[in-house]
Amino acid sequence: MIDELEVTRPTEGRRWKLRDVMCIVAGVVALALAVGAASTVAVPVDSDMGLVGVLPYPFWIGVLILNIAFFVALRGDADGPARRPVLMSLLVALVLVLFGTAIFVTDVPRGEVAFRHLGVADALSQVGVDPGIDAYFNWPGFFALLATMLAATGLDPVTVALWAPVVNVGLWLAAVGVATRYLTSDPRRRWLVLWLFCLGNWQDQDYLSPQAFGFFLYLVLIGLLVGPLGARSAPFPGFRRADLAEWWRGRAPADPRPGHRVGALVVTLLLIVVICASHQLTPFMMLVAITALTLSGRVWPTRLPLIAGIVLVLWLVYPASPYLVGHPPLEDAGLRAAITANVVDRVSGTPGHVLVVQLRVLLTVVLWALAAAGAVRDWRRGRLDIRVILLALSPLLIFPVQMYGGEMLIRVSLFALPFIALQACSILLPTDDGARPSSRGTGVLVVTCFLLAALTVTGRFGNAQYDVFADSEIAAIDAAERMAPPDSAIISAAHPTPWRDDAYLDHRYRTIEDLCEQDLTPSTCGPTVYDFARGNAEGAYLVLMSSAEASLVIQGDTSTRDFAELERWLRTQQGVQLAFRDAHARVYEVVAP
Amino acid sequence: MSGVNRLTVALGLSAIVLSVATIVGLPAPLQAVAAIAVLVLLPGQALARLTQVTDVALAVVLVLAIGLGTLTVVSTAMFYLALWSWQACVVTMGVITVLACIVRARQEVA
Known part of the structure; x- marks a missing residue:
């Protein structure tokens, strides 16, 4: 053919x-x-x-x-x-x-x-x-x-x-x-x-x-x-105009059946x-x-x-x-x-x-x-x-x-x-x-x-x-999306986070990685995340999973010690309380003032 | 029906029966099989036969590509026209399959 x-x-x-x-x-x-x-x-x-x-x-x-x-x-x-x-x-x-x-x-x-x-x-x-x-x-x-x-x-x-x-x-x-x-x-x-x-x-x-x-x-x-x-x-034949025109006109369809080509x-x-x-x-x-x-x-x-x-x-x-x-x-x-x-x-x-x-x-x-x-x-x-x-x-x-x-x-x-x-x-x-x-x-x-x-x-x-998730991490995300009222914010540490599959438009989804951009040091990033969470009229839920933390550490954005310090700082702030915890994740509720 | 290929008739009838069955509802594994058939495979096969492809490998790939492509066009158009429901998509793909079979049957008779 x-x-x-x-x-x-x-x-x-x-x-x-x-x-x-x-x-x-x-x-x-x-x-x-x-x-x-x-x-x-x-x-x-x-x-x-x-x-x-x-x-x-x-x-x-x-x-x-x-x-x-x-x-x-x-x-x-x-x-x-x-x-x-x-x-x-x-x-x-x-x-x-x-x-x-x-x-x-x-x-x-x-x-x-x-x-x-x-x-x-x-x-x-x-x-x-x-x-x-x-x-x-x-x-x-x-x-x-x-x-x-x-x-x-x-x-x-x-x-x-x-x-x-x-x-x-x-x-x-x-x-x-x-x-x-x-x-x-x-x-x-x-x-x-x-x-x-x-x-x-x-x-x-x-x-x-x-x-x-x-x-x-x-x-x-x-x-x-x-x-x-x-x-x-x-x-x-080369780039001479006449040769090119002749070469172009000399082409033929590989399939001879017009119906097939159409x-x-x-x-x-x-x-x-x-x-x-x-x-x-x-x-x-x-x-x-x-x-x-x-x-x-x-x-x-x-x-x-x-x-x-x-x-x-x-x-x-x-x-x-x-x-x-x-x-x-x-x-x-x-x-x-x-x-x-x-x-x-x-x-x-x-x-x-x-x-x-x-x-x-x-x-x-x-x-x-x-x-x-x-x-x-x-x-x-x-x-x-x-x-x-x-x-x-x-x-x-x-x-x-x-x-x-x-x-x-x-x-x-x-x-x-x-x-x-x-x-x-x-x-x-x-x-x-x-x-x-x-x-x-x-x-x-x-x-x-x-x-x-x-x-x-x-x-x-x-x-x-950080991109293979444990069942316990999925459970934590499900819990956060279930507890969070409409228009509230859900904040994860980093991408990838297994979220938004059935509540795509219901919440404001952010990551600490996005909010703090290049600087994830606890003293700078902590207040940024806290202010964002508290500034949301419907409140916020902060989801910290092992995989997301690993994502930041492996890619050189923070260290295990700094991340633990960031979490410690956040959980001691006013209006922040632990709402869910399992083997590989914690969910904190941040109440709006 | 003389001169019309049996496969053409079978495709058209299958599209009608499976469209109705999918909309009415079937037990879990059968619903998936019937929906995939009526949304992708049957329209893909009916339309691919109009292209007169003779190479089996190309035909198999075209069944999938045409079936998925046509369903994408139908679904997207319905969303833009605010007419979308999965049942409407099933009916539309069933109609497309039957129409393609009618065109094919006329070619076969001629």
């Missing part, structure tokens, strides 16, 4: 072999080892390196077995890799091990944001779209979807948030798998891309969120652009609208990718960048205008500011936390270095695919435009990851397409990917001391 898709699939129709069965059994054993080991971890996690500091060794044996089984299956035999169900089952096991580890540790979703997103969907269903509330109500698409799904299915929202990472990564892998089918004909390369995509996915953006949903739609859109909407073009175009337009309505950042990534692919001559409908740009601008000018009035898009642009917010500000804290941040950077650098080596190898062989290069590099253009709360580098690396992984395969697999890796090469791949898996677990769960 199109480009690489017509390649035959040598693994189909072959008989099952003992090796196939052994690989599946190994995958099951690895999963059992990892799940069993993770379920023994105590919460709160007691390590500033996160889960990697407390996971028992059977977990790592499971990860090693999983990698060995995958590469034995990938190596296969002279006919190709093992059968599709074998590789698929190992991929499912890897997703459960890497992205479900925390689910086997606790039944509470990690982090604050998933709770907040549940609260936004709940508030949306109660008050409708009010763009004046906050940014979420200016891009309500995902929350409208979530509100409808939760109400119609009757599923427990917290359970949905708990399993969201596994479901989202499953959706991403399906979309990456489809896009890859149009970019390479080598079945080993297709499977290795999916494996590397999991191993490089430390960014932790797969929780219940608009960006995870938007990223899935983005990947499907890319699949359509390089597939049914793709174009074939002659080799680039159908794909309609779906693409639907995806563009939904992406623009659901998330702030993804539409810009989408626009850059569409434009880059179109200018390379590899997309047939040439007006797509214009259409995507118009939809994006219309959304910003109309539904999102209340937010943009107070937050101009280029307000904090600039390469230096972006580097400071995305890199410098993040490399601080306890030695363990700094090491985790450095290992995240290392993992990204290793993958990009492998991709660069793969690109050089492909270029020397005259087989460099410009589409892969453009899709890997185009997200970088967005980096200096917006700081995005210091998370832009994380988002850039995630959007580039599928294509970095694809390009890295060029150096990890033999030069000839379809060639079987040697035994020695397979061993090197096993070791390399085991190390990548260790780095990913370290990076993803490196904040577990």
Whole structure:
């Protein structure tokens, strides 16, 4: 049909072999080892390196077995890799091990944001779209979807948030798998891309969120652009005007069926609208990718960048205008500011936390270095695919435009990851397409990917001391939200705090970290927090949890001693009384004067 | 009905039956299954079949993307128009599925 898709699939129709069965059994054993080991971890996690500091060794044996089984299956035999169900089952096991580890540790979703997103969907269903509330109500698409799904299915929202990472990564892998089918004909390369995509996915953006949903739609859109909407073009002739015009006119649609192309175009337009309505950042990534692919001559409908740009601008000018009035898009642009917010500000804290941040950077650098080596190898062989290069590099253009709360580098690396992984395969697999890796090469791949898996677990769960919550901490938040009257303030020590999931608009939510900004010394911060709490007409509740305290200490904002002193100062003030206490949290009521 | 694919008929009828069942209410696990089917999978499948996609992997991904995308558009529009209720979304997605099946059936007959 199109480009690489017509390649035959040598693994189909072959008989099952003992090796196939052994690989599946190994995958099951690895999963059992990892799940069993993770379920023994105590919460709160007691390590500033996160889960990697407390996971028992059977977990790592499971990860090693999983990698060995995958590469034995990938190596296969002279006919190709093992059968599709074998590789698929190992991929499912890897997703459960890497992205479900925390689910086997606790039944509470990690982090604050998933709770907040549940609260936004709940508030949306109660008050409708009010763009004046906050940014979420200016891009309500995902929350409208979530509100409808939760109400119609009757599923427990917290359970949905708990399993969201596994479901989202499953959706991403399906979309990456489809896009890859149009970019390479080598079945080993297709499977290795999916494996590397999991191993490089430390960014932790797969929780219940608009960006995870938007990223899935983005990947499907890319699949359509390089597939049914793709174009074939002659080799680039240079920049002379006449040559360029002739080259542009010489393009031909990759799919000869007009009806198929129209159908794909309609779906693409639907995806563009939904992406623009659901998330702030993804539409810009989408626009850059569409434009880059179109200018390379590899997309047939040439007006797509214009259409995507118009939809994006219309959304910003109309539904999102209340937010943009107070937050101009280029307000904090600039390469230096972006580097400071995305890199410098993040490399601080306890030695363990700094090491985790450095290992995240290392993992990204290793993958990009492998991709660069793969690109050089492909270029020397005259087989460099410009589409892969453009899709890997185009997200970088967005980096200096917006700081995005210091998370832009994380988002850039995630959007580039599928294509970095694809390009890295060029150096990890033999030069000839379809060639079987040697035994020695397979061993090197096993070791390399085991190390990548260790780095990913370290990076993803490196904040577990403060983003994995104990049941007692959830009980304390529930107690505070239950006791606090409407319009009162609820103050936590720091982000993340698992709050606002069912009372998003009922209270004023603040953290000590936000109120005191850079200075958390007891003598300065104590009066600031006390004055804010007492100044609220309906009173305030102060929630102090072990995880939030750990967040401040690990990131170097305060010390355990200073935080204890701050709490001692606050609880001795007039109108402050202990209202709730359990193993890992205290709730103080602050009565208004 | 001669010339109309059985899958087209089954999709349309399933959308009607499951829409009613979801709104009336089913026991806990069945309610989730029925709602996901009528809100995402059935409209996704019915609309994806109109695109004439032949590649199975692409078709599977399109079912999910089109189903989720269409539900997002419907839900968001209802919120902006202050018409939202999950029952209204179920009915609308059921109607979209049936309409897509009718269009497909006309293509098949032709």
